[in-house]
Amino acid sequence: MGTAGEQFDFAKIVSASDTYDDAHRGLLKILIDRGSLTERAFCAHYVRCFATLHFLDEIDYDANELHLKGVTPEAVAELRKKLLETMNTKVQHIGLRLMNAHDEAKNKKKIVLVSERHYSPALAGASPFELVLFNQTNYSNQNELFLVVSWLETMLKPDNDGYIPTNDALKSARDLPVPMKMEKAQQLIDQLLKDDWMRVEAGDMLTLTTRALTELGPILRSRFHCATCCLCTNVTIRKASMLSCDKCECIMHVSCWNNLANNSKSEKVRCPGNGCKAMLKKEEMTEQIKEIEEARNSHGKDRRSRHSTESDPSTSKKSSRGRKNKKATMESDEDEDTGRMRTLRDEDGSKKSSRRGKKTSKKATMDSDSDGDTGRAMSMGSDSDGEAGDLVTANSDGMTGDVSTAKSINGMSDNDDEEVFTKSTRKQFRRSDGSAQSQARKKSKEDDGDEEM
Known part of the structure; x- marks a missing residue:
């Protein structure tokens, strides 16, 4: 234990990282809470924990990016390597493991905490995805598992590039074998976001997190045939954001290619694909990276504009105004029907009066x-x-008595006959009018539900 006011020495921190202590436990708590950290943030949090434990002064660091005075990238990489080795020897006894992963959304390297516990034989008949969820999370409801799997299948379609709109995810709850309320589906999404299984991008698009990709890597390869980066071997669900070789099926993360290109002084780099002898030009790969970035930005703008259009108050006012106009049109149609019914009733009354x-x-x-x-x-x-x-x-x-008796029996009085006709016609009209109003209310509710969805 150091003393208060002790000066900062990064070499001392690197050497002390070999011994598991409270600084490692503090870092593990942060990682459990967040699910994943960038490599630099992983080291920065350990430095903060170590400095707090040993009362070190004059430390210039950021919680998300590591900025230490006079510290070289090689020294930071050495610290990261030692931390992974030291912490994995401890956490493996409880079925956990720290792994290197790749964040496809931000093109950054990350450290994720995954589980390696053995599955129960009682779950041998379940699908791999259900095995993971049963052992890693609190999602024990079979209907919720069906819903998550359906979301995953939609995300992994070639045209979706790893995304599913939130509205589509909520609506799919009605297509389950046992339909689920949209409120329940929203609660499931909130729980998945909280547990770092999914995240929201571009306003309303759901996608898997880096932790989920790492945790489900074997399942995504075997069941959904997802591709992997030929350099880091991590699974990817966004082939549109990957670099590729024209002569083989090799795909690479942008950051993985940058590391490979920076370590080579030549203008051409041999393709890392298995058995491929193609030479990749750095200039051509740079152009490919620019195209990927432009496509990603345009897609992001489209998603954000679609989301802003759906959430724009003016749009909602227009839709509500449209519903009001629609309702007014229906009411005018009902008034016209009422007028026609009255006209028919008057015509029938005149005919009957003439017959009388x-x-x-x-x-x-x-x-x-x-x-x-x-x-x-x-x-x-x-x-x-x-x-x-x-x-x-x-x-x-x-x-005279017979005539008056016949009139009283047959209801031939003018007032009585008009009253009977008016009652029957009014009852029939009320029945038709009530049906139209019920249909209008039902249609209005459906429009409101679609607007809410």
């Missing part, structure tokens, strides 16, 4: 005929006694 008028005139004619018959009967029976008059009176009263 004809029936009334016919009945009046029949009544006048019956009155004429009664008059003739009365004239013929004028010589008889008063019984004939009683009979005529009884017959006329009976006929």
